[in-house]
Amino acid sequence: MDAHRRPLTDRTLPLLTEGYAWLPDRMRDSADRVVRTRLLGRPALAVRGPDAVRFFYDEAHVHRHGAVPAPVLDTLFGQGAVHTLDGDAHRARKELFLPLLDPERVAGLTEHVTAAWDEAVHDWSGRDRVVLFDEAGVVLTRGVCRWAGLPGEAVDAESLARDLIAMVDGFASPGPRHLRARRARSRQEARTARLIEDVRSGAVTAPDGSVLERVARHRDAPDRPLDARTAAVELLNVLRPTVAVSWFVAFSAHALHRWPAHRERLRAGDDAFATAFAHEVRRFYPFAPFLGGRVVTDLTWRGASVPAGGILLLDVYGQNHDEDLWGDPYTFRPERFLDRPPGRDELIPQGGADPATGHRCPGERITVGLLEALAVRLARLEYTVPVQDLRIPLRRIPTRPRSGFAVTGVRAP
Numbered sequence: 001m002d003a004h005r006r007p008l009t010d011r012t013l014p015l016l017t018e019g020y021a022w023l024p025d026r027m028r029d030s031a032d033r034v035v036r037t038r039l040l041g042r043p044a045l046a047v048r049g050p051d052a053v054r055f056f057y058d059e060a061h062v063h064r065h066g067a068v069p070a071p072v073l074d075t076l077f078g079q080g081a082v083h084t085l086d087g088d089a090h091r092a093r094k095e096l097f098l099p100l101l102d103p104e105r106v107a108g109l110t111e112h113v114t115a116a117w118d119e120a121v122h123d124w125s126g127r128d129r130v131v132l133f134d135e136a137g138v139v140l141t142r143g144v145c146r147w148a149g150l151p152g153e154a155v156d157a158e159s160l161a162r163d164l165i166a167m168v169d170g171f172a173s174p175g176p177r178h179l180r181a182r183r184a185r186s187r188q189e190a191r192t193a194r195l196i197e198d199v200r201s202g203a204v205t206a207p208d209g210s211v212l213e214r215v216a217r218h219r220d221a222p223d224r225p226l227d228a229r230t231a232a233v234e235l236l237n238v239l240r241p242t243v244a245v246s247w248f249v250a251f252s253a254h255a256l257h258r259w260p261a262h263r264e265r266l267r268a269g270d271d272a273f274a275t276a277f278a279h280e281v282r283r284f285y286p287f288a289p290f291l292g293g294r295v296v297t298d299l300t301w302r303g304a305s306v307p308a309g310g311i312l313l314l315d316v317y318g319q320n321h322d323e324d325l326w327g328d329p330y331t332f333r334p335e336r337f338l339d340r341p342p343g344r345d346e347l348i349p350q351g352g353a354d355p356a357t358g359h360r361c362p363g364e365r366i367t368v369g370l371l372e373a374l375a376v377r378l379a380r381l382e383y384t385v386p387v388q389d390l391r392i393p394l395r396r397i398p399t400r401p402r403s404g405f406a407v408t409g410v411r412a413p
């Protein structure tokens with residue numbers, strides 16, 4: 001029987017056990033970079049490549065409403081989040097996030113985060129051992145909360161950082177990590193919704209033009225203000241992914257440890273190299289495995305079909321490691337981005353296509369800006385890397401160096 005027509009077995013369980021390798025392993029057998037499978041009881045088609053990115057982001061092909069499984073909404077994104085909207089509703093809500101692409105805002109956030117980093121480094125130098133993944137989470141939480149206009153007394157950076165990290169860490173795994181993520185989300189949604197109500201009632205003043213103020217007064221339409229819970233979900237959709245940059249900070253430390261030659265160019269303040277390093281960290285290390293949407297009309301891609309109601313998957317991790325696109329995908333080589341900046345639909349760790357019209361991450365410039373600044377600070381920091389488990393297990397989603405990257409003997413530059 002033709003491979004494109006054969007009945008399919010559901011692959012949800014193998015996905016949970018194989019992690020990042022699940023889709024790329026199946027893609028390897030397909031010259032056309034397309035795989036038919038079954039997920040969550042539905043037929044699915046997985047695609048890869050810049051043309052496939054445009055196919056995936058075409059709203060006539062794929063909708064997001066009803067596509068994200070409830071366990072992911074209840075941990076990672078929140079119910080009613082921008083990630084789940086389509087068409088005009090999506091565009092109206094996305095207005096809230098598009099100013100995050102503005103270079104001045106990116107620079108403002110970077111300043112707050114680097115100030116928090118510099119304060120923290122003094123404290124680290126007095127300690128025996130520091131786990132960079134955990135500490136980066138606290139630094140990013142302090143920086144993003146100050147920048148977003150949250151009142152200082154409303155923020156306990158350590159516990160908020162723990163909850164925001166837990167929401168990301170537990171979205172894709174059954175068991176205790178998932179329960180922690182659910183509890184973290186309900187705690188922080190309730191707290192943040194109270195803060196939104198306080199801003200609306202005037203009990204708390206949000207700085208003009210701050211993210212807090214904009215979220216509190218956002219309306220999807222003149223007669224459609226957001227209820228406080230949805231506003232809380234969207235404020236957390238700025239705080240949580242900013243704090244998730246901790247994953248890339250731990251990966252940057254890992255890269256500097258494995259390939260210490262990069263340290264010199266970062267230390268020297270070579271801006272173009274810092275940008276290239278940030279892109280290579282986002283390309284090389286695993287974070288989002290793939291993206292999915294609900295197919296709204298029968299679709300065929302390179303001879304393989306999926307019916308309306310099925311799932312279309314974009315193989316993010318696979319595309320970022322595709323030999324045809326990168327040549328030497330498993331070599332960590334920031335220089336590849338010095339020769340040529342990444343094409344819009346080639347490098348897709350934060351989604352593809354245009355963030356203004358589709359679901360691509362509006363925080364991509366923030367992520368790159370933060371990584372550029374923090375990679376330079378990491379390169380200039382003096383520390384020792386003690387013996388520890390630095391393996392990055394590909395079965396775990398999201399993964400990170402097992403030890404969180406511990407350092408000792410920190411000395412501020």
Ligand code: HEM
Pocket residue numbers: 082083084094097100237238239241242244245246247248287288291349350351352358359360361362363364366367
């Ligand atoms: C660790 C760094 C980050 C990674 C790996 C990441 C990754 C992603 C990915 C894969 C998507 C989905 C794209 C799609 O569905 O097509 C996304 C969407 C989104 N991201 Fe990020 N992101 C990061 C940082 C940020 C930051 C810093 C912010 C905001 C400050 C942010 C806010 C959002 C929002 C609001 C969406 C939903 C966009 C929409 O549905 O239209 N992200 N991100």
